[in-house]
Amino acid sequence: MKLTLILLAAGDSRRFDGNKLFTPFHGKPMYQYIVEEVEKLPDGLFDDKIVVTQYPEIMEDLEKRGYVVVENVQSSRGISHSIHLALEAAASPDGEEASYCFAVCDQPYLKAATIEGLIEGWRNSKRGIGCLCNMGEFGNPAIFSESYRNELLALEGDVGGKRVLRRHIDDLYLHEVDDGLELVDIDVRPV
Template structure:
C-alpha cells in the first residue's frame, strides 16, 4: 500500500442533482461514496472530507477503515474540504493525492498507476491523471512542499491555481478512456452513464 495518502473530497452539496445526493446514488448495490472509498482504500490510506454530522454520507462509510473529517465550513466550496483534510496528512508524507468522489469509472489500478508515476517522475511536483487523449483530469498528486500553498486556497475553484503556477513541474499520466474526466453531477449525467454501462454489460 502506498505511503502517499488519498484525500477524498466528499463534502459538496450536490447542488445540480435536483434535491438528491449524487454520492448516495447506488452502483452495484452500494452508494457511490462507499464504492469510491473502497477503491481508494485498496491502494492507500484514505482521508475523507465530509459534511458535518449527522449526514447519510457518514453512515455510508460505516465499518470502513478511513479517517472521516467533518468540514464545518463545507458550504464555502471544495477548498474548505481540502484545507480541513490536509490537517490530517501525516508530517512524514512526501505527497498527497486529491481525489473527487464522483468519478465512477476510476479503478484501483488507475489510482495505483498515478501513484507509481510519482516515483517514476521524481523531477515533478504534481502528478495528474488524464483521459487517454491527454485531457487533464483526476486524481492529482501534490508534493508536500506545495501543501502551504494548498492551505491558503479559498472558494470552490479547487487547486487549479497551484497547478498553473507549477505547470512546468506537472507530469500527466494517461488513464484508460475517460476514467479521469467523466464525473456525474446531474441526473442527466447519471442516466447517460447508466445507459452506457448497461449497454456494455
C-alpha cells in the same frame, strides 16, 4: 515519502438536484465506487486515508473502513475549505515529508489499476505534482507533494487543486488514461 489519500465527499451537489453521493448508480450509492476501488489497491500504498464529508452515513461507513473522518460543517465555503480541513488533519507531527492524493467520490468509472498506475508513474517521475489526464484534459485523482501545501492552503472559495496544478506545469507528471470515461465525474442527474 508518506502518501495520504484524501477523499473529498462534502459537496452540496447543487447542479445535481439532490445528493449525488447517495444516489443509486448501477445498484449502489455513487460514493461507494471509489471506496471499493481503493480497497483493491495493495496494502501500504497509502500511509493514511482521510475522508472529508458533511454526511453522517459516509462518516460512519468510512470510519469502519479505517479512514480518519473529518467533518465539514461549512461545505458552502467550497472545495477549498475541504482541502484546508484535510491538510490540517494530515499534518505530520514527526516532520516526515508528505504528499497528498486527492480523489473525489463522484467518478464511478475510475479503476484501482489506474490509481495505482498514477501513483507509480508519479513516484518514478520525481515530479512534485501528478494527475490523470485524457487527451489533454486534466482529471482526478491529483497528487501534490508537501512543497505545494501552502499554495493549497491559500485556495479560497469553490476552487480546487487544478489552480495550483496549472501554475506548475513544469513540475507536473501526467498519467494518460486510455478510457476517458474513468475521468468523468457525475455532476448532473442522468435523465
